[in-house]
Amino acid sequence: MSSVHDGPAAQSESPYDSFAEAYSAETEVNLINRYYARPAIVELAGDITGRSILDAGCGSGSLAATLRERGAIVTGFDSSAAMVDLARQRLGPEADLHVADLAEPLPFPDNAFDDSIAALVLHYLHDWTGPLAELRRVLRPGGRLIAVVEHPHAIDLMDRQTGHKSAYFQTRSRTEIWEYGNHSAPVTFWDRPLHAMTDAFTTAGFRIAVISEPPPAPDTPPEMLADFVSESNPTGSFLCFLFFVLVAD
Numbered sequence: 001m002s003s004v005h006d007g008p009a010a011q012s013e014s015p016y017d018s019f020a021e022a023y024s025a026e027t028e029v030n031l032i033n034r035y036y037a038r039p040a041i042v043e044l045a046g047d048i049t050g051r052s053i054l055d056a057g058c059g060s061g062s063l064a065a066t067l068r069e070r071g072a073i074v075t076g077f078d079s080s081a082a083m084v085d086l087a088r089q090r091l092g093p094e095a096d097l098h099v100a101d102l103a104e105p106l107p108f109p110d111n112a113f114d115d116s117i118a119a120l121v122l123h124y125l126h127d128w129t130g131p132l133a134e135l136r137r138v139l140r141p142g143g144r145l146i147a148v149v150e151h152p153h154a155i156d157l158m159d160r161q162t163g164h165k166s167a168y169f170q171t172r173s174r175t176e177i178w179e180y181g182n183h184s185a186p187v188t189f190w191d192r193p194l195h196a197m198t199d200a201f202t203t204a205g206f207r208i209a210v211i212s213e214p215p216p217a218p219d220t221p222p223e224m225l226a227d228f229v230s231e232s233n234p235t236g237s238f239l240c241f242l243f244f245v246l247v248a249d
Contacts, residue, residue, distance in 0.1 A: 007080030015178070015185035016059075020082035024060035025107035031044040031216065031224045036064055037148060037241060039217035041119055044146055044210065044245055048072040049116040054138060056102055061087030061095075065115075075113070077106070102131045111140045119148040120241070126173070126190045128197075136248055145206060151213070154239040155191050168192050194242075201246050204208030210245035214239070 007026040016023060020123050027033040041063060045053075049071035055064045060083050068074050068091070076091075078084050084099050091097070098161030100107050102118070103125055116135050125131055156168040171192040178187045202206055215235035216225060225236030 006082045010194075012085070013186050014078075015081035016078075016080035016083040018185045019178070019180035019183040020060065020080060020086055022183065023178075024062075024083070024086050026180065027059075027064060031220065032240060033062070035217045035220040035224065036214075037119060038066065040212065040214040040241075040243055041117060041146055042066060042070070043214070044212060045070075046113065046116075046241060050065060050117070052117040054108065054113045054133065054135075056116055056118040058087055058097065059083050060088040061097075063119060064095075065090055072115075074110070091157060102134070103139065105137060107132045107182070110137055110140045112138045112151070113143060114140060115144045115146065117148075118152075119146070122147060123149045123189050123191070124187075126171075128200040132200060132206070134234065136205050139248040141248060141249045144209075145244075145248065147201075147244045148241050149197065149244075150189065150191070150238050151242045152191065152194050152197075157239065171196055197242075197244075201244065202238070206246035208244060209247050209249045212243040212245075213239075214243060 041188060042239065045067070048067060050073070052066055052073045052075070054074040055067070055074055058078050059063050060081075061076065064074045064076045075096040075098075076087060077100040077103040078087070079099070081099045084097050087097050088095055097106055102121055116139055118135060122128060124130065141146065152168060155174075156166055171190060173188055173190055175186050175188045177184055198208060215237040220236070222229075228236040228238045
């Protein structure tokens with residue numbers, strides 16, 4: 001599967017297409033993306049000068065822009081054509097961006113990248129087997145996959161707080177109606193327990209190097225953390241995502 005092509009799913013519509021601009025504008029400045037997820041990914045990536053990085057599910061290009069500023073050679077793809085359009089506006093017409101779906105064969109040759117980042121994209125997929133195999137295929141031996149997913153314990157706590165019985169040990173779908181600007185669309189997630197995630201990673205040929213539950217960035221505005229900071233939690237840490245660094249052995 002080393003040929004370069006756009007898979008059939010690249011033409012399918014993404015729920016993000018309907019509210020891409022409003023979603024992008026909010027995630028530029030909010031707590032979860034601007035001050036938590038993106039800084040944590042950059043910290044885990046370390047020195048990336050000269051490294052070729054695949055940004056899987058690149059959205060409107062915020063992370064790709066940061067990685068490029070830090071010296072990386074970035075390629076990105078997203079299943080939302082509207083998001084890719086926004087990323088191209090941000091990164092320039094010559095940016096290496098594609099409309100493609102992680103659930104399908106990727107339009108990149110074998111061993112093409114030093115690192116890959118799949119930030120908040122795997123949890124949209126029921127079956128991780130093919131996507132992880134593809135991310136492993138396009139990485140050079142010893143390359144890293146930085147994967148970010150919703151924290152399964154946070155999902156379980158949310159269920160309990162809303163009066164539902166725990167379904168932690170199930171792999172199950174959850175659909176939410178997301179509203180941004182004047183548009184809304186259903187967005188479906190697949191929740192799974194931690195052991196199902198780690199089993200999928202190792203089966204795909206990855207070695208788990210890091211599992212991280214990072215604090216928010218030091219420059220987070222204090223008012224954003226007012227509900228979390230306490231004497232026992234001075235950093236304002238909160239349960240939200242799990243961050244993995246996986247090595248392609």
